[in-house]
Amino acid sequence: MKRRDFFKFLGISAIATSIPAAAKTIKPKVVIIGGGYGGRTVAKYLKIWAGDSVDVTLIDKDKYFTSPILSNLVLNGQKNINELRFDYSKTRSKYKINFINKTASFIDKKNKRVFFDNKNFINYDKLVLATGIDFIKTNNYDFNKVPHAWIAGEQTLLLKRKIDNLHNGDTFVLTIPKAPYRCPPGPYERACVVADYLKNKKHLHVNVVVLDENDDILVEKESFQKAFDRYGIEYKSNAKVTHVDDSHLIVTYEQQGVSKHLKAALLNVIPNQKAAPIVINSHLTDSSNFAPVDLRSYESTIAKDIYIVGDSHKSTQPKAGHIANVEAKICADAILRSLNGYELYPKPKTNSACYSPLSSSTATWLTAVYEYDEGSKSMKKVSGGAGKESSKNYKEMFNWTGNLFFDTFG
Amino acid sequence: MKKNMILISAITLTLIGCGSSTNGHSNKEYIKDIAIPPTTNSYKPDDGRLLASACYGCHGTNGVSVTKWDSIAGEDELYKEMHEKKGIMEIQAKGYTKIEIAAMENFLKRLPKAEKEEKDDEHEKEKDDD
Numbered sequence: 117m118k119r120r121d122f123f124k125f126l127g128i129s130a131i132a133t134s135i136p137a138a139a140k141t142i143k144p145k146v147v148i149i150g151g152g153y154g155g156r157t158v159a160k161y162l163k164i165w166a167g168d169s170v171d172v173t174l175i176d177k178d179k180y181f182t183s184p185i186l187s188n189l190v191l192n193g194q195k196n197i198n199e200l201r202f203d204y205s206k207t208r209s210k211y212k213i214n215f216i217n218k219t220a221s222f223i224d225k226k227n228k229r230v231f232f233d234n235k236n237f238i239n240y241d242k243l244v245l246a247t248g249i250d251f252i253k254t255n256n257y258d259f260n261k262v263p264h265a266w267i268a269g270e271q272t273l274l275l276k277r278k279i280d281n282l283h284n285g286d287t288f289v290l291t292i293p294k295a296p297y298r299c300p301p302g303p304y305e306r307a308c309v310v311a312d313y314l315k316n317k318k319h320l321h322v323n324v325v326v327l328d329e330n331d332d333i334l335v336e337k338e339s340f341q342k343a344f345d346r347y348g349i350e351y352k353s354n355a356k357v358t359h360v361d362d363s364h365l366i367v368t369y370e371q372q373g374v375s376k377h378l379k380a381a382l383l384n385v386i387p388n389q390k391a392a393p394i395v396i397n398s399h400l401t402d403s404s405n406f407a408p409v410d411l412r413s414y415e416s417t418i419a420k421d422i423y424i425v426g427d428s429h430k431s432t433q434p435k436a437g438h439i440a441n442v443e444a445k446i447c448a449d450a451i452l453r454s455l456n457g458y459e460l461y462p463k464p465k466t467n468s469a470c471y472s473p474l475s476s477s478t479a480t481w482l483t484a485v486y487e488y489d490e491g492s493k494s495m496k497k498v499s500g501g502a503g504k505e506s507s508k509n510y511k512e513m514f515n516w517t518g519n520l521f522f523d524t525f526g
Numbered sequence: 527m528k529k530n531m532i533l534i535s536a537i538t539l540t541l542i543g544c545g546s547s548t549n550g551h552s553n554k555e556y557i558k559d560i561a562i563p564p565t566t567n568s569y570k571p572d573d574g575r576l577l578a579s580a581c582y583g584c585h586g587t588n589g590v591s592v593t594k595w596d597s598i599a600g601e602d603e604l605y606k607e608m609h610e611k612k613g614i615m616e617i618q619a620k621g622y623t624k625i626e627i628a629a630m631e632n633f634l635k636r637l638p639k640a641e642k643e644e645k646d647d648e649h650e651k652e653k654d655d656d
Contacts, residue, residue, distance in 0.1 A: 160587075170569075449571070449579075455569070465621070467618060518593035523583050
């Protein structure tokens with residue numbers, strides 16, 4: 117039945133050619149939704165570690181993934197967005213992973229199926245959701261007028277065009293969401309990179325204002341504070357965005373109980389965040405709006421055989437590409453242990469590393485190691501630290517991304 | 527351990543470069559492709575392999591770096607290597623126990639050493655800023 121359903125689906129899809137003809141025996145089917153840092157790594161490592169003994173299918177609505185990592189360097193012209201786009205050709209040919217270029221619309225948990233529409237579906241034995249983030253808007257406004265640029269791609273290019281249209285005396289307002297959100301240093305990094313670009317490359321006097329809903333700079337405070345001072349960035353903490361007027365580009369925010377307005381020539385509101393719609397609609401989240409999981413495997417604590425890695429899951433770990441790549445390997449290994457009747461690895465460790473550019477030629481870094489704590493069933497930080505701004509770190513940044521891109525997409 | 531477990535046979539370094547760079551680094555400089563075909567047809571758990579895989583985000587798949595950073599495939603002095611570095615590596619080293627590092631090394635040392643394509647700039651590495 118399962119096989120027939122699967123091939124029924126294949127019949128209407130171009131991916132039929134990617135199934136090896138020799139695949140006669142029934143193999144466990146792992147289906148992964150989302151081709152970013154988490155999803156792509158789960159798929160690749162399932163194949164590296166278990167080869168043809170497992171059937172792996174990756175579903176993504178896009179033909180390529182655009183890396184949010186390094187995307188702030190598109191804004192200041194240091195990177196072309198094409199360098200951050202990763203298609204699925206390698207995933208398919210090198211690792212024999214099936215790729216379905218469709219939107220997964222809902223999950224039938226009872227029958228273990230992912231539906232693309234009312235009729236067409238794919239069966240799974242294990243399902244991985246690596247679906248990233250979604251936004252919580254304060255009110256209904258147009259992302260084309262007030263870009264977030266927090267999911268990289270067209271939004272990044274849109275923000276870039278708007279930055280390039282700024283003039284002397286304009287105000288650029290960037291707002292930082294309440295934690296947890298994707299990439300903790302990212303918004304501070306963006307403020308610095310854009311301010312540096314406007315001031316030192318475009319030679320413009322643009323007021324850069326940062327409204328942060330958090331009560332302080334969350335990470336690498338010393339480096340970011342120094343850079344903010346250097347660029348003359350106006351930083352306001354505890355500033356919660358309550359309304360966005362996209363026609364007049366006015367942001368309303370609340371600070372210490374007082375409601376204030378700010379008019380900008382360019383508003384870059386990075387909204388508060390939650391798990392992707394399919395995770396929430398499948399009732400896999402709790403009151404935090406993220407999905408609780410067993411952090412030894414990333415299997416949902418709500419639904420069996422569904423795993424959530426990366427930004428959609430709930431834990432103390434940062435939501436970021438590098439650590440999603442590591443979580444993905446723990447998840448892939450745990451899935452293979454489960455399929456082959458082995459116990460879970462009891463004390464997994466994850467790590468996080470991240471370089472943040474502060475200008476077109478300098479960067480800083482942040483790193484940490486997390487360990488599974490049996491008592492609290494959470495990930496505890498066992499080591500951590502940050503670097504200082506330097507031009508050497510700017511160069512090292514590309515040694516880091518080169519291997520991270522390769523390990524994830526190559 | 528089966529020999530075919532991880533055979534990074536023919537470490538072919540080919541360049542894939544799509545898209546051009548406006549300035550600075552292009553794809554060609556940092557995205558290279560090393561053929562690592564899945565060579566196993568069955569799964570056996572390996573704690574050292576799992577732990578070591580956390581290093582690959584910085585050191586490349588199966589420890590084969592495609593940038594100037596060190597490859598760790600074939601590494602048989604992992605503890606020493608981890609602890610003599612500064613910066614990010616120093617902080618990473620503090621996060622792992624001797625037993626974990628031994629398990630990682632036990633896996634990594636059996637991988638064929640990567641061909642060193644580019645000589646690391648050791649001088650630059652030593653004055654690593656933190």
